Amino acid sequence: MKTVALILDSKRDRTVYTISPEASVLEAVQRMAERGVGALLVMQGEKIVGIITERDYARKMILKGRSSNETPVCDIMTSPVMYVRPRQTNEECMKLMTENRLRHLPVMDGEKLIGLISIGDLVKDIISEQQFIIEQLEHYIMGQRA
Numbered sequence: 001m002k003t004v005a006l007i008l009d010s011k012r013d014r015t016v017y018t019i020s021p022e023a024s025v026l027e028a029v030q031r032m033a034e035r036g037v038g039a040l041l042v043m044q045g046e047k048i049v050g051i052i053t054e055r056d057y058a059r060k061m062i063l064k065g066r067s068s069n070e071t072p073v074c075d076i077m078t079s080p081v082m083y084v085r086p087r088q089t090n091e092e093c094m095k096l097m098t099e100n101r102l103r104h105l106p107v108m109d110g111e112k113l114i115g116l117i118s119i120g121d122l123v124k125d126i127i128s129e130q131q132f133i134i135e136q137l138e139h140y141i142m143g144q145r146a
Contacts, residue, residue, distance in 0.1 A: 004093060004107050005086035007125050008115040016106070016116045018043045021050065021074035025061055028052050028073050039104045041116065042077045048106055048113060050077030055103075083108045084117070090125050093117065 008014060019028050019040045028040055032054065042050035052073050060076040061068055083106040084093055093105060097119055107115040 001089045001091055002125055002129065003086060004084050004088050004090075004115075004117060007090060007117055007121055008086070008107060010125070011115075011121065014115055016041060016113060019052065019073055020044070021072065021077065023073050024069055025052075025057065025066075025071045025073055025076060026068035029054075029057055029068060038118070039116075041081070041106060041113070042073055042079075046111075046113070048081050048083070050074065050079035051081045051104060051106075052077045053103065081106060085109070086114065090122050090129075094119075094122050094126070097122070 017031065017035050017037055017040050019031060019042055021042050021044060032038060032040060039051055039053040041048055042052055050073070056076050056078060057068075060066070061071065066076075082096060082100060082102060084096065086107060086109055097103065097105065103119045105117050106113055107117060
């Protein structure tokens with residue numbers, strides 16, 4: 001079972017994209033589209049004050065007929081933000097995400113933000129672990145037949 005630290009180490013791009021709470025929702029959506037991500041951490045200096053996701057945009061802007069250019073991120077962001085620590089396991093993260101219907105979790109080491117993991121990162125890791133186990137079992141079975 002892998003830890004969050006190992007999952008972060010295996011990511012090709014560990015960049016955490018952020019935005020300020022005063023920025024417009026339009027700017028946030030543009031930034032997500034440019035970066036190909038589904039969420040931005042909302043930061044006040046070094047402190048996480050929220051997270052804005054495509055789901056926030058769809059449910060809190062589009063469905064309510066609000067103006068993306070005039071609405072600040074802080075009006076629709078999700079706060080407080082759940083997070084994980086580097087020593088937590090992929091199973092703990094998956095449970096937290098499933099129970100709370102989350103798709104992104106910041107990774108905190110003390111008070112310092114060190115990364116962000118997504119449900120996709122966890123699924124990829126779990127599939128990789130299962131593939132390794134399958135290969136080991138196949139190797140064992142083939143060895144027993146010889």
